[in-house]
Amino acid sequence: MGLKDIVIPQDKIFFELFEQQAEVAVSAADQLVNIFTDYTDVEAKYHALKEIEHKGDDITHRAHDELNRTFITPFEPEEISRLINTLDDVVDFIDEGARFLVIYEIGKPGDGMLEIAQCLRKAAEEIRTGVKCLRTLKDTKRMKEAIIEISRLENEADDLQTKALKQLFATNDPIHIMKMKDIFEHFEEAADRCKDVADVLTAILIRHT
């Protein structure tokens, strides 16, 4: 048994965990789309999202443990750490935004919310694609496409938020504005973290290909 046989399994653990985290991000964004597609039983639907977030937390802790235990890693430890954390943040901000739907007892969220949720789902799907490319770093073309698309979607989320905020402030209802602004900011933050994931993917691409 050579050194390589020992090393590869450790590498595989990270790729496995990254892919699981990315899958959780897609599930969380998908559940967010569900919430806004049929805005009924919001509390129950939120609890299902919370379950997904807990699953994500477990994977994140597992990944951190592996990183602290492992001396031979497929990329720089800092890159791995940033990737784990930014993937986790995407899910956390989706969850936190949805949590405030329940806390604030938002009765009717308005169109902007569904659009931003769909935008987050697309970004999570691109993250999943980009993360899958990490294993071999062979399909750099597809990986670069995913990175560019995530960046574009983050700008789209920005524009959606801007449009929604303008509509919102036109309502002249300060308490409703405060609540919705808070929720939009969480989803906007989730989109920013998708972009952070794309930045880590870019750094890995440059350093390792």
Next chain:
Amino acid sequence: MGLKDIVIPQDKIFFELFEQQAEVAVSAADQLVNIFTDYTDVEAKYHALKEIEHKGDDITHRAHDELNRTFITPFEPEEISRLINTLDDVVDFIDEGARFLVIYEIGKPGDGMLEIAQCLRKAAEEIRTGVKCLRTLKDTKRMKEAIIEISRLENEADDLQTKALKQLFATNDPIHIMKMKDIFEHFEEAADRCKDVADVLTAILIRHT
């Protein structure tokens, strides 16, 4: 005189500074509890808290200087840097939240504030315990208990904030809501940073035991 004699004093400096930072965090949280226990002379009490925060800043700067000067450190420089910064952040967010009590001229803060302050004090006390365990890394059981308890307290702070926000939004007073929400968010952020300290302690535990 062997190498060890030179090394140990440098290690001790970091442990000393971590413990001082943790002690400052306990003092800051304790002063926050004082403010809400007897909500009179708030401005004077806040200035006492600000003194504590300045003391924390001095220790933080000292710790960063040591880190930049020292080549042999007890843990990875990144771990030390994160520990210094997260300990400092706990105090900063406690201070900043209290500062807004004065700026916004909050006359009567409501019960939720005292509860969250007590929660932060407990978390700071657990941080102090966990940080003390760093010197020898022998009492890993007690250290793990502290880590788990900090994590539990962060969830408790979350729940306290949720409860307080619900009560707050029921008042229908937008300007008061805005002010209080701002303050609660600072204390919630302080609790999040306590959790970040616990995460660094966990990383050190895994890597060094």
Next chain:
Amino acid sequence: MGLKDIVIPQDKIFFELFEQQAEVAVSAADQLVNIFTDYTDVEAKYHALKEIEHKGDDITHRAHDELNRTFITPFEPEEISRLINTLDDVVDFIDEGARFLVIYEIGKPGDGMLEIAQCLRKAAEEIRTGVKCLRTLKDTKRMKEAIIEISRLENEADDLQTKALKQLFATNDPIHIMKMKDIFEHFEEAADRCKDVADVLTAILIRHT
């Protein structure tokens, strides 16, 4: 040709890019002062600021690419990375704050805004001076003065924000308060990031002189 001949050009690229980033920060802060000095055609003036921010983004990406490609760097990669990111953040928060002037259709910003913009411009100018000192690390006296002045200006921005918030909340107009508070928080955040740049400069000073 010795090793030194190979190394120096790579060093120079980083210094060049840091200086370009600092110059962009000064331009952005200067354009912010322009906006508030003569508060007309705000949207057009904001677009000019956005152009500056895009230029900053290009330099930031270029700097990250160099860092990921380069094995021999003038300072620790973590220091370089932090410097690139904090310089970029300064510009981003200036841009984002100004963006909300347009989104919220702020008709008349009040005096506090001009003062905070002038404070940010001074801080950006000190950053430019401090960053220029990085090339040779010879004029440590001037560099330390810049660091202290940035720190002082961050406190000044804090005080300006406090004063402005007090005046703002006295208006009793919740929607206007919400909008203006949001914008002030972005500029305050920009000042915080100036302080973060000063912290990186301090770390480099301690480690490399």
